[in-house]
Amino acid sequence: MTLANPVIAVIGAGAVGGYYGARLAQHGHNVHLLTRADCNQIRRNGMTIQSHDGDFSLTPDQISAYDDPRQMPKADLVLVTLKTTANQHLHDLIAPVLKPDSIILTLQNGLGNEELLADLFGRDRILGGMAFVCINRPNPGEILHTDHGVIRLGEPFNITSDRAKKISDLFNASQVTCEVLDNLTVGRWDKLIWNVPFNGLGAALDLTTDQILSNPHGLILARRLMQEVIETAKPLGVQFNLTIIEAKIRHTQTMGAYKTSMQIDRRMGRPMEIEAILGNPLKLAREKSIATPYMEMLYNILRLVDVAK
């Protein structure tokens, strides 16, 4: 990867990918967004970003948009922010922008994305990360970034390299706080401990986090699901102290009437990221014969109510 002046492609540039791509472009980087929905608008009028880290806008000559990856330049760094429900298209969307030494960083939700990308494009080039950000896209070319924004990234396959640090520097120099994780797997599971109960129950029952946690039976469900996620992580060598459960509950109680992305997806009639957040962890549990009946039932409930069924 040429870090001096990298060509950066963002694959599936919705709110999250659009925002990070826009920040990099704002700071002079050569950024190319693949976005079917926003392509025409961005080509004509650029982008407008309202952000709690400072508003800005980009003209069409500061950022490029595409609806076809075959028209994009080869990229040094490929950021993947495609919704996981479209993962079956990853090969066709990414292959056209790859060079032999392109790095692919997936910031997608849930589990299994690095493994899928490794199968498609070779594990040596894959990095994984998590975006902790409250963001949405009110209109094409417009981004509303309301809170947080940190990216935590790392090597999913324990390759020794300074590339995670270099990408992190790139973000930090572009007003995006970015941290390198020693152990990405721990980070992913830490996020799953939260995502499984709150995305899962929130979407299944159309409840905000405070509606779940203000009810004793909601607390039983959240705790039990967290326990099962923690059990599932153990055979991977990922150990969590059970005190993490109450810590996450206390933290979530400070968040108020928070709607998870999956609850919003369900309300909007959009497909939910069920496989990434529940299906893939469950496959691991099944392989290791770990009892996860609450996760299983929640998975089946979500697949039952999913619009994509």
Add this chain to the structure above:
Amino acid sequence: MTLANPVIAVIGAGAVGGYYGARLAQHGHNVHLLTRADCNQIRRNGMTIQSHDGDFSLTPDQISAYDDPRQMPKADLVLVTLKTTANQHLHDLIAPVLKPDSIILTLQNGLGNEELLADLFGRDRILGGMAFVCINRPNPGEILHTDHGVIRLGEPFNITSDRAKKISDLFNASQVTCEVLDNLTVGRWDKLIWNVPFNGLGAALDLTTDQILSNPHGLILARRLMQEVIETAKPLGVQFNLTIIEAKIRHTQTMGAYKTSMQIDRRMGRPMEIEAILGNPLKLAREKSIATPYMEMLYNILRLVDVAK
């Protein structure tokens, strides 16, 4: 019990109790309804019944209505059709109408009603039954009986007596098909095998029976819940062949877009009969250390979304 000319009290006379009470009154019996919501209307204008077994109406001198049990006469036969969510009032509603030899027949839903009545009034006088009937009450004093109607009743505590047969005769002579069950417990659990998945999932997810059964994940959930109910019944000496699961699924598939009473209760913002249908079976499972994670999770979900929380 004097069966020649019994005084009959119906405690909690909504749609079900109102209908059966009205049929008995239509055939000349001395029937007294305890119904707060419909009392004034019935006293003024009597009742109107549209029924697939024949429409009829009753004048105020053919049937009596009360909103206070202390104003009712002592009854030979007490039919209990109170919603189980009001079971904490059973003592105060029934005690005023009891004589030493009054028989109490509960037609309430789910598990635990006979035991509760036995604790309150002595087990020797308690009978239990199930009403298989599609019925609602569009307006006070009006009943719409759309399908079925059979009552199956029996001795919950294996007392040897001809009283079940006598009550059954009373109903059958009043245009209500009634059967005496050799084993009421088997009948109750047979009904629970259906009620737990379809009332439970239907209410939790606002789905009709055909929405559940037309989805492979809905089928997984329904089958698993039925299995757990069957396992829970075993230590009580109630054995079901597992083929009952597919038989019930096939039968339910003939019912079309059926809304269970619990789904309707949730939609109407009324309390749901969660304890009778799920909570009480779960207590038995816990006593016998039977693993029922799907029932447990469903119970907690229903308690989480219940309006009565």
